[in-house]
Amino acid sequence: MSTLPGPGPAPQAPGRGPARSGPPDTSRTARHHAPITATGLAVKVVLLGLVAGIAIWAAFPLVAARLWGGLAVLAATTVGLCYLYLTRRHIPAKYLVPGTIFLIAFQVFPVLYTASTAFTNFGDGHRGSKDDAVVAIETSSVKQVPGSAEYALAIATTGDPATGPLVFLVTDPATGRVSAGDAAGLRPLDAADVTVAGSGRVTAAKGYTVLNVGQASVRSEEITALVVPTSGGAVRSNGLSRAYEGRAVRAYDRGCDCVTDGETGKTWTADPDAGAFVAADGERLAQGWQVGVGFKNFARVLTDPNISGPFFGTLLWNFAFAIGSTGFTFALGMAVALALHSPRMRGTNLYRVFLILPYAMPSFAMLLVWRDMFNTDFGLVNNLFGLGVDWFGEAWSARLAVLLVQLWLGYPYMFLVTTGALQAIPKELTEATSVDGASPWQSFRAVTLPLLLVALSPLLIASFAYNFNNINAIWLTTEGGPFAPDNPTNGATDLLITYTYRLAFGAQGAEFGLAAAVSIFIFAIVATVSAVSFRRTRQQEEVYS
Amino acid sequence: MRIRTAGVVTVLGLALAASGCGGDNSKDEPAAKATSPAASGKLVIWADDKRTAALKPFAEKFGQENGVTVEVQAVSKDLQTNFVTASQQGSGPDVVVGAHDWIGNLVQNGAIDPVQLAAEQKSGFNETAIKAVTFNGQLYGVPYATENVALIRNTALAPEAPKTIEELVATGKKLKAEKKASEILCLQSGQNGDAYHIYPLYTSAGGYLFGTAANGDYDPKDLGVGKPESIEAFTKIGKLGEKGDGALKRSITGENSIATFTGKKCAFLVSGPWAIADAKKAGISYDISPVPGFAGGKAAQPFVGVQAFYVAAKGKNKALAQEFVTNYVTTPELAVALYQAEPRPPALTAAFDQVKGTDPDLAKFSEAGKDGQVLPAIPAMAAIWDPFGKAEAAVIGGADPAKTVTAAGKTISGQIK
Numbered sequence: 034m035s036t037l038p039g040p041g042p043a044p045q046a047p048g049r050g051p052a053r054s055g056p057p058d059t060s061r062t063a064r065h066h067a068p069i070t071a072t073g074l075a076v077k078v079v080l081l082g083l084v085a086g087i088a089i090w091a092a093f094p095l096v097a098a099r100l101w102g103g104l105a106v107l108a109a110t111t112v113g114l115c116y117l118y119l120t121r122r123h124i125p126a127k128y129l130v131p132g133t134i135f136l137i138a139f140q141v142f143p144v145l146y147t148a149s150t151a152f153t154n155f156g157d158g159h160r161g162s163k164d165d166a167v168v169a170i171e172t173s174s175v176k177q178v179p180g181s182a183e184y185a186l187a188i189a190t191t192g193d194p195a196t197g198p199l200v201f202l203v204t205d206p207a208t209g210r211v212s213a214g215d216a217a218g219l220r221p222l223d224a225a226d227v228t229v230a231g232s233g234r235v236t237a238a239k240g241y242t243v244l245n246v247g248q249a250s251v252r253s254e255e256i257t258a259l260v261v262p263t264s265g266g267a268v269r270s271n272g273l274s275r276a277y278e279g280r281a282v283r284a285y286d287r288g289c290d291c292v293t294d295g296e297t298g299k300t301w302t303a304d305p306d307a308g309a310f311v312a313a314d315g316e317r318l319a320q321g322w323q324v325g326v327g328f329k330n331f332a333r334v335l336t337d338p339n340i341s342g343p344f345f346g347t348l349l350w351n352f353a354f355a356i357g358s359t360g361f362t363f364a365l366g367m368a369v370a371l372a373l374h375s376p377r378m379r380g381t382n383l384y385r386v387f388l389i390l391p392y393a394m395p396s397f398a399m400l401l402v403w404r405d406m407f408n409t410d411f412g413l414v415n416n417l418f419g420l421g422v423d424w425f426g427e428a429w430s431a432r433l434a435v436l437l438v439q440l441w442l443g444y445p446y447m448f449l450v451t452t453g454a455l456q457a458i459p460k461e462l463t464e465a466t467s468v469d470g471a472s473p474w475q476s477f478r479a480v481t482l483p484l485l486l487v488a489l490s491p492l493l494i495a496s497f498a499y500n501f502n503n504i505n506a507i508w509l510t511t512e513g514g515p516f517a518p519d520n521p522t523n524g525a526t527d528l529l530i531t532y533t534y535r536l537a538f539g540a541q542g543a544e545f546g547l548a549a550a551v552s553i554f555i556f557a558i559v560a561t562v563s564a565v566s567f568r569r570t571r572q573q574e575e576v577y578s
Numbered sequence: 579m580r581i582r583t584a585g586v587v588t589v590l591g592l593a594l595a596a597s598g599c600g601g602d603n604s605k606d607e608p609a610a611k612a613t614s615p616a617a618s619g620k621l622v623i624w625a626d627d628k629r630t631a632a633l634k635p636f637a638e639k640f641g642q643e644n645g646v647t648v649e650v651q652a653v654s655k656d657l658q659t660n661f662v663t664a665s666q667q668g669s670g671p672d673v674v675v676g677a678h679d680w681i682g683n684l685v686q687n688g689a690i691d692p693v694q695l696a697a698e699q700k701s702g703f704n705e706t707a708i709k710a711v712t713f714n715g716q717l718y719g720v721p722y723a724t725e726n727v728a729l730i731r732n733t734a735l736a737p738e739a740p741k742t743i744e745e746l747v748a749t750g751k752k753l754k755a756e757k758k759a760s761e762i763l764c765l766q767s768g769q770n771g772d773a774y775h776i777y778p779l780y781t782s783a784g785g786y787l788f789g790t791a792a793n794g795d796y797d798p799k800d801l802g803v804g805k806p807e808s809i810e811a812f813t814k815i816g817k818l819g820e821k822g823d824g825a826l827k828r829s830i831t832g833e834n835s836i837a838t839f840t841g842k843k844c845a846f847l848v849s850g851p852w853a854i855a856d857a858k859k860a861g862i863s864y865d866i867s868p869v870p871g872f873a874g875g876k877a878a879q880p881f882v883g884v885q886a887f888y889v890a891a892k893g894k895n896k897a898l899a900q901e902f903v904t905n906y907v908t909t910p911e912l913a914v915a916l917y918q919a920e921p922r923p924p925a926l927t928a929a930f931d932q933v934k935g936t937d938p939d940l941a942k943f944s945e946a947g948k949d950g951q952v953l954p955a956i957p958a959m960a961a962i963w964d965p966f967g968k969a970e971a972a973v974i975g976g977a978d979p980a981k982t983v984t985a986a987g988k989t990i991s992g993q994i995k
Contacts, residue, residue, distance in 0.1 A: 158686040158957070160666050169688030169891060173716060183696045246901070247645030250619025253895040271694045272901030279694070319686035319957065339992060410761075410829035411838070425769045426828060426975060514769045514968075518977035519985040521968040535964070543659070 077118060084114050110134070151549035154326045156537075159308050163322040167285045170292055170310070170320050174283035178265045181278035182207060185233035186270060188249045188256060189213075189241040199252065199259055202227070202235040202243070203268060203276050211235055214261030214268055234274060249273050292318065330550035340536060340551075343523035348558075350432070351528045355501040358439040359493055365440060366447025367485070371477075374455045385452075392445035400509040403438045407510075425511050428525035435510055435526055439500070446496075454488040455481070483573075490570040497566070498559050507531045529555050620647040621898050624661060625675035627654045629885075632919030633675070636912050640902060648902075658683065665689040665892045672893035673903060678710040678884040681718045682957035690888040692716040693900065699908050707925035710884040710952045715793060719886030720907045721925035722916055726880040726947030727775060727850045729869045732862055735759060735845035739867035743779065743878075746846055746870055747818065747825050753845055761844035762824060767974055768831035771967030775848055776815065776826075778878035781951070782871030785811030787962060788954055798958035798994050803966060804987015812969065812979040814872055821976035828971050851922050851943055866942035868949075882950035884925060923947075961993035 088111040095104045117126055153159075185204040190197035201214040202222070211227045212219045226239035237243060249256060250273070261268040266280030282295050291302040292310050301310035301318050309321035334340050369388060373381045391399070406413040407424040415422060424434045458481060466476035486493075500506070507513055513524035513531045523532060533555070537548030621641070625633055630652035641648035651671065653660050658680045664670035666687070674690075684690045695717060700708055707721035729746075731739065735753055740746035750762030766772050785808040789800030802808055818825045830838065839847035840860035847853060848869055857864050871878035887907045889899045906912065913929035921937065923944045924930045934941050953959070969986035973979050 157662070157683055160662070160687050165688055169685075172691055172891065173685060173688075173714075175692065176716070177694060245645060246898075247619065250621070250644070250646045250895060250898040250901075253619055253897040256897040270897055270900070272904050273897055274901060274905060275694075275696070277694050319682075320688050321686070339989075405831075405833060408829050408831070408834070410827065411834055412829075423828075423975075512770055514971075516770070516968045516972065518969070518972040518982035521965040521986055521989050 081115060081118055085111060147549045147552060150545055151330055151553055152325055152327060153323055153546045154308050154321075154329075154544075155323050155546045155549075156544035158319060159321045159323050161322055163303070163308075166310075166318075166320045166322040167292070170283055170318055171281045171285060173320075174294075175269070175279045175281045178278045178280050181265060184268065184276040184278075185235075186272075186274055186276040187235040187238075187243050188252075188270070188273060189235070189238060189243045191241060194242055194244050194248045195251070197242070199255055200241060201259065201261055201268065201270065201276060202238055202241065204229060204233045204235060206233050209233070211238070213238075213241070216259065216261070218262055219268065232274075246273055326546065330547050331553075333547065334550055334554060339522055343520070343527075343532070344529075347523060347527050347529055347532055350526070351501060354432075354436070354439075354526075354528060355497050355503075357436050358443060358500040358503070358506075359496045361436065361440045362443035362496075363447045363451075363489075363493060365444040366449075367451045369444070369448050370451035370455055371481075374452065388448055389445050391441055392449070396442050397505065397509065399442060400438065400505060403441070404510045407434050426515050428515060431511050431515055431526050435506060438510060439503075439506055442506075443496075450489060450492055451485065454485050457488065458484050487570075487574055490566070490573065494563055494566045494570070498563055501528070501559055501562075502530045502555065503528070504530045504534065508534070529558075619895050619898050620649065621673065621895055621902060622671040622893075623648065623650045623673040623675065623902075624653050624657065624671040625650060626657055627652045628920050629675055629916065632916050636906075636915055640906050644901075646898060661890075662687050662689050665890055668892060670890050670892055672890055672895045672899035674888050674890060675885065676888065677953075678719065678721065678886050679953045679955045679959060681711065681713045681888075681955040682959065684888065685713060685718065686957055688891055690718055691891045691896070692718055693720060693889055693904055695720070695904055695908070699904070702908065702926055702928060704925045704927060704930070706882055706947075706950070706952060707884045709794075710882065710955065711886050713955050714795065719888045720903050721884045721886045722907060722913050723885045723920075723922040724882055724925050724944070724947065725850050725852075725885070725922045726882045726943065726950045727778065727848050727869060728866050728880070728943050728946030730839070730847045730849055730853060730857065730864050730866050732839070732842065732845045733865050734863055735842070739865065740846075740870050742873040743782070743818070743825075743870050744873050747823050750825060750845060751823070759842070759844050761827070761830065761838060763826070763846045763848070764830055764835040764839045764844040765826060765848040766830055766832045766835040767826060767828050767971055769828050769971055770964075771970035771972075771974075772832065773963050773966040773970065774881055776970050777951075778848070778869040778871070778880045779815055779818075780808075780811050782875040782878035783811035783814040784876055787966075788956070788958070796954040796956050796959075798956055801987060801991055801994070803962065803969075803990055804984050808987070809980050809983045812973045812983045814875075815970065816973040816976070816979050819974035819976060826974045828974055851939070852920075854921065854939055866939055866946065868946040877949045880947055880950045881953040882947050883953045885922065958994045961990050965989040 088107055091107055092104060095107060114130070117123060117130060182205050185206060187202040187204075189200045189202050191200060192198060198215065202211060203214060203219070204211050209229070211222045211224065211229065213222050214220075222238060227235050228237040230236045235243060244252075256270050256273070259270065263278055266278050268276050269279050270276050280295075283292050284295065285292050289300070289302065291300045293300045299312060301312045301316070303309075304311045305324060306326070307317075307321070308324035310318040372378065373384055373388075378384075404425075405411070407415075409415060409421070409423045409426065412424070414420070414424065422430055425431045462480050462484075463476050466480055467473075471479065507526055507528050508531055511524070511526045513527035513535065515526075516522075516524045522535065527535075529551070533548060533551040537544045537551070621637075623633065623637060630650050633650045637648040637650045640646075657674070657676055661670060661674050661676075662684065666689075670689075681690070700717075703721060704724060707724050708717070710724075711717055711719040711721050729739070735758055736749050738749075740749060747762055750759065753759040754762060766775050786802035788796040788798060788802060791797035815826065816822065820827055835847065836849060836853045836856050838844050839849075839853070840856050840862055842862070854864075869878045869880055887903045889896065889903050893899050908926070910924075910926050910929040910932060913924040913926045914932055917924050917929065917933050921940070923940050924933065930940070930944070954962075965986040969982045972982045
């Protein structure tokens, strides 16, 4: 961070003690005399101002939503940050805190959020709270009372247009009678006191100020909330120029914790485990709410035959895909890099430019182009070679095809990093092997490759982890297919991630809870593989360095 | 010490300045309420890119006429999902424009409210369109356009409209033998099938998706996929497939079917109004007729989809949104303008009659959709698409229909809650 006070010899941890002679507090004294530059101060002020600004900006919604806990965290963080950078102490924290905050915000929090989602039924139909569901059920059951009138509506007030109490002035189209309605009910107005336009809407009324659309639209929420009770139901606004007499057919009763349909008499009782209102015959109301379901999502992954059945086959291919994608691209990229590294090669720069091209093109578009090139009848691959292969129609040809696409997309990266690593290997080593009489292959096996692997292993592991979850490579080409005729849920090229995606989002709406549970399983697999690989890499490094 | 105090003061000043940018809206509103006579509400509409462009001038006009601010925002990707998520967080729009088969999902997420149309307003609409936006006995949106697939044929290659699919295959085969075309029929399938485009053939062969409940809605408990009728239908479709007539092919995909037709490689294309622009651009002489059914079979019923305006349940300005949707969208002028932005038949009868004269294709598409079935809006429909399409692709590729369709039916019923 550039907000640190002045340049100077500052970054020396207090407490660890200076290496120089003298009492421990000399370094602190020295820092006190470190010059405060104008640039340093300006940068510090601007950045801290931004921090405080963002905090105030974020505080408004938190206050509005009454999230006092969140507000406390926000205030504490902001005060902490200001203190940290306004004081001259805590030098190491000055370096560590920004990174830590970003780590918490963008890594730790999402992971925790995913993990907590896995224990809920969050998904389509179960997104909000129970109150939201009740409101949705009641409003969506409001029906026009059969045979009731459609009123022309004018919105008026007895006071100031912006703040006065609202009144509905409704005109019955059949009789032309005007009534004023508020929460107390409808009362007829004297025809002499009102002016009615051709459309039937009241334009002026004695004792009332009629609001225009602009004025009324500002008070939209109050207008929607205003319900004028009548004998058959209630007059409600429908927009700003019409009103109707409607009745909520379904109503929630807190006593029995159930929803009753006024027309059929059917009741749906709240089921707190499922987050839905369920009738005696098992019928569920569509609008549910979010509840915790414990380990149900995890249990479903392990026990549902639709999910666990093809799991191991998919896992096996997933490994094959990730290893194949990484291995083949590395092999080809390294071969090309070695060829271009040879001192006898001419025009290497030109070759390099051409080799980098696939890497420079957006893989998103390239995947779609490759998908079309593998088309049986119209694809370039079959037309060019005069083949009739149904590439994406057969399991093994589809697997080969996606690996070929991956190879094309991925080798330039491997070529780039290998070229870099090769230049870091001292020439003396290979020269020494040739003096000792080793063949080029022997020298490659014994010297170049091991040294390359020391440098590149972390990148290979990262590439493996990336390809293990490479949803684009599959989703944009085969979409997981081909599918066996008797199983449309799991295809031959499905990775765990595409399989999960189809399970969680493909069927009846999104099921975020289930998706989160599966992603925790995938995370566990990738984390284990990566941990084991890194441990082996470290051992290798100890051998060769 | 002095310089540090100055720093603190500056920090505070900057903080206030920075927060001022964010605080603007919330501060403005009460101020405007209290004083200004030009006080006005704001209406936010979400639509996809194409419709946003068509809506903008009309939304602005509505705003000027009524002294309100109208903002039309384009959401180019995943409009439905984004709308549901944003509504939940309270940052959604007041009005959203989308296909009618979203209704089931939007309702179960409490994202839209029913709309109340007067009887005379309702009667101004195409009956199918009103039926499409009715869900659980409630009207949930105001329709503005309908769409369905039809058979588009290259009249230079096939002057006569085929009456049956057998006739079509015979003509196609002849053209192929004469090397005038390389494909019999351009009906998109792809490796994973396309339930929407194959549906006319499926219904003609006797298949159905959902039975009808007493109130006229689709009944998710009566699933037609996996029933003997559907197996029979898929057997007939299989006979048109790669191991049979070769009229249906998995190599014909959504990306290449229109292009193959405009490239004069096939004489027949099953597609919707959106294909017409390409055909015109390619200078093809074409005609439009209903998708033919199997000889002696039932009517070939395409899906009828409807585009509609919805009032968001968690919008900030619901009254204004209702006003816009029920009283402004129902005017023919807007429907005509939306038609001009993208030629789909308007759902308002008055608007349809107005544009019918200048565009003969419109009446033909509408004729092709006359027997059509409203695309089911129940949430269970979401479970159909994927397994049904894959079963179609497998059968076209030569798989055993009975085994395939039974598995698809099992998968679908397993996903319907």
